[in-house]
Amino acid sequence: MTLEAPNLSVSTSGTLPRVPFLALKEKILGAKYELSITFLPPTQAQALNIAHRGKDYVPNTLSFPLTKTSGEIILCKSVLRKECGAFEMSYEQFLIYILIHSMLHLKGYEHGSTMERKEKQLLTFFTSSNEATNRRRH
Numbered sequence: 001m002t003l004e005a006p007n008l009s010v011s012t013s014g015t016l017p018r019v020p021f022l023a024l025k026e027k028i029l030g031a032k033y034e035l036s037i038t039f040l041p042p043t044q045a046q047a048l049n050i051a052h053r054g055k056d057y058v059p060n061t062l063s064f065p066l067t068k069t070s071g072e073i074i075l076c077k078s079v080l081r082k083e084c085g086a087f088e089m090s091y092e093q094f095l096i097y098i099l100i101h102s103m104l105h106l107k108g109y110e111h112g113s114t115m116e117r118k119e120k121q122l123l124t125f126f127t128s129s130n131e132a133t134n135r136r137r138h
Contacts (some may be wrong), residue, residue: 001014005022006022008021010038013039025103042058045076058078063103063106093123096127
């Protein structure tokens with residue numbers, strides 16, 4: 001299934017999760033940013049992780065900035081489903097968190113306290129849950 005919106009494409013082989021993809025993209029990256037989000041099976045996600053990062057494991061997400069105003073996010077649904085419990089989140093909440101995390105990387109953020117604060121702020125905004133502020137990062 002594929003979702004097409006202005007400057008946003010989301011594709012998966014199954015059903016798309018009920019997540020505000022466009023609202024996330026526009027709030028974090030802006031309306032003009034061109035973003036592709038693709039859910040891949042574990043073998044393909046792992047192959048990309050090896051090829052682009054030299055790391056031999058199946059990632060939950062990979063972020064690829066293509067230009068200053070475009071990028072791509074790769075997600076692995078099976079890994080996200082396995083990891084969401086460790087973060088005490090539902091699959092949909094964890095997916096929102098990981099999308100926020102990935103989009104912040106596309107925006108130039110690196111792991112650290114500034115990124116963590118921004119993640120918590122955005123997660124609270126998009127999940128409307130005070131519990132979100134106490135989540136661990138990956």
